[in-house]
Amino acid sequence: MPNKGDSYEGSPKPKRGEMIVICSAKGGIGRTVLAVNLAIALSKNNHLQISLLDGDYQFGDISMAMDVHPTFTVKDVVEGMDRIDQYTLPSYLIRHGSGVKVLAAPDRPEYADLIQSSVMDKVCELLLAEHDYLIVDTAVGLQENTIQFIEKADQVFVLTTLELTAIKNTKLLLETLDVLGLRHKVQLIVNRATMESVIKATDVPDILGVEHPEYVPNDFAIVSQSLNVGIPFVQNQAKTEIAKSIFKMAEHLISRREIALFKPKPPAFLQTLFHKTKDTKTLS
Numbered sequence: 001m002p003n004k005g006d007s008y009e010g011s012p013k014p015k016r017g018e019m020i021v022i023c024s025a026k027g028g029i030g031r032t033v034l035a036v037n038l039a040i041a042l043s044k045n046n047h048l049q050i051s052l053l054d055g056d057y058q059f060g061d062i063s064m065a066m067d068v069h070p071t072f073t074v075k076d077v078v079e080g081m082d083r084i085d086q087y088t089l090p091s092y093l094i095r096h097g098s099g100v101k102v103l104a105a106p107d108r109p110e111y112a113d114l115i116q117s118s119v120m121d122k123v124c125e126l127l128l129a130e131h132d133y134l135i136v137d138t139a140v141g142l143q144e145n146t147i148q149f150i151e152k153a154d155q156v157f158v159l160t161t162l163e164l165t166a167i168k169n170t171k172l173l174l175e176t177l178d179v180l181g182l183r184h185k186v187q188l189i190v191n192r193a194t195m196e197s198v199i200k201a202t203d204v205p206d207i208l209g210v211e212h213p214e215y216v217p218n219d220f221a222i223v224s225q226s227l228n229v230g231i232p233f234v235q236n237q238a239k240t241e242i243a244k245s246i247f248k249m250a251e252h253l254i255s256r257r258e259i260a261l262f263k264p265k266p267p268a269f270l271q272t273l274f275h276k277t278k279d280t281k282t283l284s
Helices: 031-043 062-066 074-079 109-114 117-130 144-152 164-179 201-208 220-229 241-262 269-283
Strands: 018-024 050-055 101-103 133-138 155-160 186-190
Touching: 018 031, 018 117, 018 144, 018 164, 018 241, 031 050, 031 062, 031 133, 031 155, 031 220, 031 241, 050 062, 050 117, 050 144, 062 101, 062 220, 074 109, 074 117, 117 133, 117 144, 133 144, 155 164, 164 186, 164 201, 186 201
Parallel strands: 018 133, 018 155, 050 101, 050 133, 155 186
Antiparallel strands: none
């Protein structure tokens, strides 16, 4: 049986992968935790190839959260861009035990200034050509490179929590994305949705003007342990409620992609017109 990536003469070119960007208007509310766990949850489907890009060029934590020790980072890709293509880029990625392939952030904050947006455009396209999903973690807020990722994304997961400051800043972020014409890509994720707060999870859709947010329950102990040992909780705590919520997100993404892949194309205008004309003649 052929594997994904095998190509045959005359076979159609595979569909470009989907790019999922994870961002937030406030720090410390779970972007990296969501990114690594969602990537691994998607990889549980053995037919899917998943890549994970650490887009927080100054203080990215993807490598730590997955306990991987990359030889190369985004900085090395930028420096070697003149010789990077679909065949050489995989050597810059580190393969996690789950099968997810990681492109790590630079190991020094000052290297962030070396990352050029035009180079990252090409890197994303190469990753999307070879993977079913590219998950991108970002720095807090709407930095220039984050907006670049959002513009390129198929879907943007905006994280918030029930804290007042998080809600206030998320509202501003959503309004900004609306002005930029990017609001239609947003899927709101309410993290720590079961935490004690004056604001209730059920109030968030009305406050932020969104429909059908996804909810991730609060489980500080599991998340903290996961980060400290570098083992994402969907791997070793798969039966917990927090892990189930991430698997549910992954299922939604896969279902949406399958619908898009197999949805029949609407008939072309001229073809429709031809059939209408033919039917009219038959009835005459």
